Amino acid sequence: MRSCCLYSILFVLCLLSPVFGAQGNVSQLTILLPPDHSVIESPLVSIVIVTDGTLDSVQLKVNNSEYRPVEKIKRNVCKVVKLEEGLNTVSIKGFKNNVPIEEQKISLFYRSLLSQRNSTAPDAFRPYYFHTRERESKCTFCHDLGQRKANKEPQDVSQSACVRCHEKLLDFKFIHGPASVGECATCHSSTVKGLKYRVPKLEQPLCYSCHSDAAVAWKGKQFLHGPFSMGTCSLCHNPHASDNDFFLRKQTTDLCLSCHEEKATGTHIVSGISGSGHPVRGKPDPLHPGKELSCASCHNPHASDFSDLLFRDRSVGFEFCTACHTF
Ligand code: HEC
Ligand code: HEC
Ligand code: HEC
Ligand code: HEC
Numbered sequence: 001m002r003s004c005c006l007y008s009i010l011f012v013l014c015l016l017s018p019v020f021g022a023q024g025n026v027s028q029l030t031i032l033l034p035p036d037h038s039v040i041e042s043p044l045v046s047i048v049i050v051t052d053g054t055l056d057s058v059q060l061k062v063n064n065s066e067y068r069p070v071e072k073i074k075r076n077v078c079k080v081v082k083l084e085e086g087l088n089t090v091s092i093k094g095f096k097n098n099v100p101i102e103e104q105k106i107s108l109f110y111r112s113l114l115s116q117r118n119s120t121a122p123d124a125f126r127p128y129y130f131h132t133r134e135r136e137s138k139c140t141f142c143h144d145l146g147q148r149k150a151n152k153e154p155q156d157v158s159q160s161a162c163v164r165c166h167e168k169l170l171d172f173k174f175i176h177g178p179a180s181v182g183e184c185a186t187c188h189s190s191t192v193k194g195l196k197y198r199v200p201k202l203e204q205p206l207c208y209s210c211h212s213d214a215a216v217a218w219k220g221k222q223f224l225h226g227p228f229s230m231g232t233c234s235l236c237h238n239p240h241a242s243d244n245d246f247f248l249r250k251q252t253t254d255l256c257l258s259c260h261e262e263k264a265t266g267t268h269i270v271s272g273i274s275g276s277g278h279p280v281r282g283k284p285d286p287l288h289p290g291k292e293l294s295c296a297s298c299h300n301p302h303a304s305d306f307s308d309l310l311f312r313d314r315s316v317g318f319e320f321c322t323a324c325h326t327f
């Protein structure tokens with residue numbers, strides 16, 4: 001009962017505050033989303049700003065990167081920006097007649113499991129989930145937030161309700177088949193623990209529903225790679241689009257080194273012979289014409305019947321080495 005009263009008082013105060021605020025120091029610029037001190041699990045995040053209508057442009061800055069000012073603004077400004085791994089400061093400056101009037105800042109933490117230093121967020125940061133009824137209700141005036149049946153079928157992506165807000169997810173050199181045709185709901189139709197569009201952590205069955213060849217090839221292999229056996233394929237693959245082959249989150253060797261840092265020292269496999277170590281990149285791959293040597297030239301990133309996930313048995317003489325060398 002007491003907390004109920006407290007809420008009513010707070011509610012009344014909220015109603016009154018714009019009236020009082022108008023006389024005092026009311027904000028001309030509010031960052032509606034994301035909330036300050038959010039953990040973001042993607043390099044892209046949407047910033048939604050509400051102004052009081054008196055500003056004529058705003059400028060966004062992420063750490064030291066300045067975005068082109070958004071001119072002739074109405075009340076809302078929506079913009080997707082790129083984050084760096086770890087801690088980011090997003091600052092937004094509002095201008096009137098080219099004079100800066102107000103600046104607001106928020107801190108965001110881009111948590112990435114491919115970065116040993118940034119795989120856990122500091123305590124002060126909280127997870128952020130956008131697609132809740134309450135948050136969505138602030139956007140429905142201008143945006144269609146209903147999931148359409150069309151999102152389960154190939155369609156013109158420019159017509160997709162999802163893509164209108166998430167277009168930047170697809171703005172890369174290679175776009176994954178189902179995402180390129182706007183079939184967002186193929187992977188995002190579930191609600192997990194009340195969270196709309198949440199993809200189950202165990203993604204493997206979802207990916208295998210189309211990649212049955214891969215499922216067959218990897219089934220029953222004796223050695224499974226640690227992260228692969230967790231079933232979270234999107235740890236290494238971006239399910240939407242990427243500038244790298246196979247929609248990888250990083251170029252192959254960089255991807256491997258993000259968890260196997262010690263293999264960057266260049267003393268891999270042959271340190272005993274020359275001391276300088278075996279090359280892992282920057283040379284042509286003799287087994288895959290047109291491709292560069294990478295960690296995946298010798299190791300299968302998913303599964304293998306040979307120890308150390310090698311493509312061939314190493315214990316049988318020099319057979320492994322002679323696949324590429326004539327010595
Ligand atoms: C007053 C109308 C209005 C409201 C309210 C509004 N938006 Fe927008 N939003 C727009 C318009 C118009 C665009 C297209 C802007 C453009 O293409 O430059 C847009 C674009 C976007 C984009 C794409 C931006 C980009 O850089 O690709 C995102 C994301 C977005 N809105 C999210 C939201 C969210 C989330 C909310 C609710 C919290 C919201 N918007 C509320 C009008 C609005
Ligand atoms: C009004 C704009 C808007 C529309 C339309 C929209 N989203 Fe989002 N969505 C967001 C914002 C904002 C976030 C928070 C992450 C970010 O900033 O990009 C988000 C996050 C997500 C997430 C991550 C989990 C979460 O809720 O934070 C998924 C998955 C997602 N959207 C899927 C979809 C799908 C599928 C559709 C179409 C059925 C869709 N979205 C339509 C704005 C939108
Ligand atoms: C609805 C069917 C569908 C689902 C589900 C699906 N894919 Fe795909 N995927 C495709 C199609 C079609 C292609 C081939 C066209 C292309 O390259 O985009 C493809 C290509 C790929 C490729 C590149 C393969 C190559 O040899 O170049 C990778 C990697 C990939 N998908 C990973 C995934 C992962 C990881 C998942 C789960 C998160 C997944 N896919 C789920 C349909 C699907
Ligand atoms: C092949 C399956 C697949 C398809 C198709 C797909 N997604 Fe996703 N999406 C995922 C997975 C898996 C995740 C969670 C993993 C992650 O963090 O990226 C995800 C995460 C997201 C997120 C959270 C931000 C991020 O980058 O992680 C958004 C937003 C999103 N999807 C929107 C979309 C939209 C919009 C479409 C349609 C154009 C789409 N997705 C199509 C599998 C898919």
Ligand code: HEC
Nearest residue numbers: 204207208211214227228231232233235236246252296301
């Ligand atoms: C540890 C990182 C990692 C994980 C986890 C991972 N992959 Fe891959 N995947 C790769 C790399 C690297 C390549 C490219 C290999 C190459 O260059 O030959 C690849 C290639 C692929 C290909 C195309 C070539 C092939 O080998 O068939 C498909 C399809 C694929 N992955 C699907 C998946 C699916 C489905 C999952 C989850 C069950 C998954 N991957 C998990 C790193 C990973």
Ligand code: HEC
Nearest residue numbers: 113223226227235252255256259295296299301307308309
């Ligand atoms: C997300 C982190 C992560 C990424 C990315 C990653 N690995 Fe691993 N890798 C692991 C873990 C965890 C293990 C198992 C623990 C261990 O033995 O160190 C492992 C084990 C291995 C092993 C030893 C397997 C065995 O049977 O003993 C090899 C070889 C390997 N990884 C190669 C690679 C290659 C090649 C890539 C890039 C395609 C890669 N890893 C990317 C985390 C990762």
Ligand code: HEC
Nearest residue numbers: 253256257260263269278279280294295297298299308314
């Ligand atoms: C020319 C082939 C070749 C290349 C390229 C290669 N490896 Fe290996 N790797 C091996 C062999 C052979 C072994 C078996 C153990 C040994 O002889 O040291 C091995 C073992 C491993 C192991 C498990 C044992 C250990 O030392 O921890 C990991 C992890 C590993 N490699 C990761 C990588 C990563 C990451 C890359 C890319 C930076 C890479 N490898 C590139 C051939 C290669």
Ligand code: HEC
Nearest residue numbers: 270276277278279283284286287293297298320321323324
């Ligand atoms: C996937 C193909 C591949 C396999 C397997 C492979 N190598 Fe290599 N190796 C290369 C390439 C490519 C080079 C670089 C050649 C050049 O400089 O043009 C190289 C270079 C070397 C060098 C010269 C190193 C230097 O920096 O000058 C030695 C020594 C060597 N390999 C030994 C081995 C041994 C021992 C094995 C077996 C354990 C092995 N390699 C397996 C592809 C391979």
